[in-house]
Amino acid sequence: MKKRTQLMVALLLAATSATQAQRSITSFDDNWAFYKGDATGAEQTTFNDKAWRKLSLPHDWSIEGPYDQANPTSRGGGYLPAGIGWYRKQFTLGKADAGKNITVEFDGVMANSDVWVNGKHLGKRPYGYSSFIYDVTPYVSFDKPNIIAVKADNSIQPASRYYTGAGIYRHVRLVALNPVHFTPWSVYVTTPVATTTKGTVKIQAQVINTTKAAGEYTISTTITDATGKTVSATGSIKTIAAGQTADFNLEAQVNNPKLWNLDEPALYTAVTRVTKGKEVLDDVKTTFGIREAKFEAATGFWLNGKNIKIKGVCLHHDGGAVGAAVPLDVWVERFKLLKQAGVNGIRTSHNPVTPEFLDLCDRMGFVVMDETFDTWTAAKNNGEKGYNLYFTDWWERDTRDMVMRDRNHPSIVLYSVGNEIHDSLKDSVGFKKYRDQQNLIHQLDPGRPVTMALFRPNVSGVYANGFANMMDVVGQNYRENELIAAHEAHPNWKVIGTENTHVLNMWLALRDKPYMAGQFLWTGFDYLGEADWPETTNNQGLFDRAGNWKQQGLQRESWWSDKPVVHIVRKSDNAGAGTWVANWTPTDFDTYDNAKVQIYSNCDEVELFLNGKSEGVKAKPADDSPRDWDINFEKGTIRAVGRNKGKEVTSEEFKSAGAPAKIILSATKTKLANTFDEVSIIKATLVDAAGIPCPNADNLIKFAVSGAGKIQAVDNGNILSHEAYQASERKAFQGSCIAIVKANANTGTITFNASMAGLPDATLTLQATK
Incomplete structure (x- = not known):
């Protein structure tokens, strides 16, 4: 047994150093042509799509609007459009891929999708949330361009109680595989033993041999930690007959593992390979965590021996x-x-x-x-x-x-x-x-x-x-x-x-x-x-x-945070009328004199101050209910102080705002790669001359971007707004609105500008980076 283990380790090391000829995964998101509506014959290679809109995926055409109460999606789909959308893409396969299995992976198409390659129908998927994979090997050419066409049909409505979107709204990939490869999603990693001293990792996988000859193949897995260090390896050898699949079951041990948990979600990577001799035919990288999760009837949920x-x-x-x-x-x-x-x-x-x-x-x-x-x-x-x-x-x-x-x-x-x-x-x-x-x-x-x-x-x-x-x-x-x-x-x-x-x-x-x-x-x-x-x-x-x-x-x-919390809210209208708001700026100072105030806090006690004068101290109720104050409104500053064991641990204050005087910009990130998934959410907040946010302001703010970026969408959170999301302006709601900005070049400066009539412009600079 010891000699076999040593042999297997040697094989694993040889595999990891061998020439890498495994699967090739290519993003299939760019350079699509799109048409909103039905297009007879669009699945055929000879169809002319030159007039179609050019875009990259993921793409949801329904969010482009407009809002209309008459739209057939009705209340469930948020009154946004539905119908048929077509997508077409030309692609070329290199001669190096000849003889390989070619698949197209869709993470989701909304909905009732039909897919063709070079006029051959691959299949239909009604459920718009499902990921699916098509083998296109029999239908593609390696000596001339290929055409893939996708029809997404959302015309039958109402189809959902909530918004679905429309089109190829998730990522797509093209995958080239050697004839001997893992079947889709067959690599399955579990951790039946998960303690701080020992982690047992089981790897199941299925390999298919699409060649015309049987062969002996090694299936191996190496496990690395977050730093890239190899912490375990295992493998197995089997003969797989021509045209057949074989199931593999491997087991590895990780000593003193870092367990995946809510506070420190430690992750490992399992690289599972199929090799023949020194040639790597396929590999799958699986990110996983070593952890034990269970439910108990008497005590609820447990994670790694901790009741949570x-x-x-x-x-x-x-x-x-x-x-x-x-x-x-x-x-x-x-x-x-x-x-x-x-x-x-x-x-x-x-x-x-x-x-x-x-x-x-x-x-x-x-x-x-x-x-x-x-x-x-x-x-x-x-x-x-x-x-x-x-x-x-x-x-x-x-x-x-x-x-x-x-x-x-x-x-x-x-x-x-x-x-x-x-x-x-x-x-x-x-x-x-x-x-x-x-x-x-x-x-x-x-x-x-x-x-x-x-x-x-x-x-x-x-x-x-x-x-x-x-x-x-x-x-x-x-x-x-x-x-x-x-x-x-x-x-x-x-x-x-x-x-x-x-x-x-x-x-x-x-x-x-x-x-x-x-x-x-x-x-x-x-x-x-x-x-x-x-x-x-x-x-x-x-x-x-x-x-x-x-x-x-x-x-x-x-109620839920482990950190000290104190928040002030008041009823928006006089004497307890209206909704709860988190500010100290009534819409009408002249008619607002009785303020119903609540404090949300997990602190032992809270003291409330109005313009520096204490309005009293209140202890935390046993049932976690909010602490109430009924006070005479005064323009100025309201402040709540949270204390534990008599010591101040947190506080919050609001000040009464005047008229908007300037725009303050803040961004979630200032460096952006030119990819679909990276964006910066820029918030424009209207403040008065003293820098106090103006929570009642609803002025129109206009946005402009120059340089290596563009505006993807705008919003303000107002559930009654019918403004377009794909625009360069938005009315403020409760004093602010946002623009979602992305890079459209690999490098360069992105200059973002916000303006409002009567106020100075505000500018923010971002960087597009590789």
Whole structure:
């Protein structure tokens, strides 16, 4: 055994130093032609697309608008356009790729996509959220240009209860493979033993031999840590017959591993290769984490032996002004805000997300509930012509592709197979629909549990008819008292809140019940759609579309953050009328004299000051409720001081603002690579002569960019605004608006200018960098 191990290590070292002839992955995002509308014959190579719009992917044409109450997407799709869109691209394959297997990988096309290469139809995928791969080897040429054509049909509406976007809105890749290679998504890495002293890493993989001869092949995996240091290696040798596949099971040990957790999400890389002699035929890089995650009936969720409450939010896949084609940096900034609010979990509501979204969850330390569908066969209001039309024929393929694609992400701790499903769950037919999905996921990813977001379980009877007994973890939307009662009647059930509102008693249900594993608030960010005209956006988020804190976000931070928190809010109108706002500038100073003030804080005590005079000290309530003051309004400064054990640990203050006098610009980053996923979100804030933000200002701000950049989108977070997102101006809302800027050259200076009538211009400089 020792000699065999030594031989294997020698083979691994030889493989890593051998000539690299493995898979070639090329971005397929650039140089597409696009046409909005149907185009007869556009799949044919002879079709003339010279008049079509030239663009790069990802691309969501629906977000381009305009808003119209008559648009068939209606309230679900946010009154944005739907229809058919065509994409065409010419590409050339090098002679070095002749004899290789050529595939095209789509991360998602919205929706009902058909794909052709050189006039040959490759297939159709109804579900716009699914990633899929087509083998184009039989249809491509290596001695002349090739044409790929994609038709995305969103014309049948209403197809969703929330905004979907339209077109090839995610990344696309062209992959060239040697005839002997790994089958798609077959490399599967698990860590059945995960302690600080030992990590056992298991690697499963499937290799296909498309040649006409059998051969002996070595499958090996080397594991490196975040610094690139090799920490383990393993391998196996098998003979694979011509035209056949072979499954491989490897195991490696990592000594004293760094465990993936929420605070330090340590990641490793497994490079799995298939070699013949010294030639590397294929390799797959898999990022993974060594960690143990489990749910317990009595105590909820555990990560690496630590009992943790999942403080989660639901997120839809749109990024506000950018629609469904979301640059990764938009998610980076959103995740930073969620972290600040104390959020540690994300539910992908209610569909598969982009691969890079999950990569980011891995890197930033969020646990994820990965969800498949919003509907099974029963339709829902405002989405009657959605996935319910395709579930019966496609659920297995779509579930399989999502799980196989996603299962290596350490962030994923739970799968969900449905949200508020309206199919009957009272009979064997309903039971089978759930059981089939759960069994498939268990087959593909045995280490993770399955749930679904149950809809009014006491009404549907699923707590009493045996349905809930099948679930690995019982998930329920809202009605926390029902879930509490269900667990106390069935203490062997593992339970989690799959969708929850922002009110205090729902937080207490999580805080005070040890068995409650977690909850997912509806929602983390405001999202497009699911709104009644003239509103275009569902506004139940902790943050608005533009990334501004909302009242419920401020309060949630006081409940969920581990850092000292104090926030001041007041009722916007006199004597307790209106909404909660975080400022000290009434819209009408003359009629505002009685201010109802609340302080959100996790500090032992809070003292409130108005123009330097104390308005009293209040201790933290046992039930985490806000601390209330009723004070006479005075123009000036209101300040709240939070203390722990008598020592000041945090404070917040607001000052009454005058008229807007200048524009202040701030940027999320000042260096940008010329890629789709890098952007800078520039915020323009109107302030008075003393630099105090003007929260009631709604003036029009105009933007201009010169040099090596461009404006991708603008926004202000106003759910009533029907302004275009792809524009160079925006009205301020609550005193500010944003522009999303990207580089359009590899190097150079980007000069950003903001102007408003009657005020001096504001300028900010960014750099385009390689």
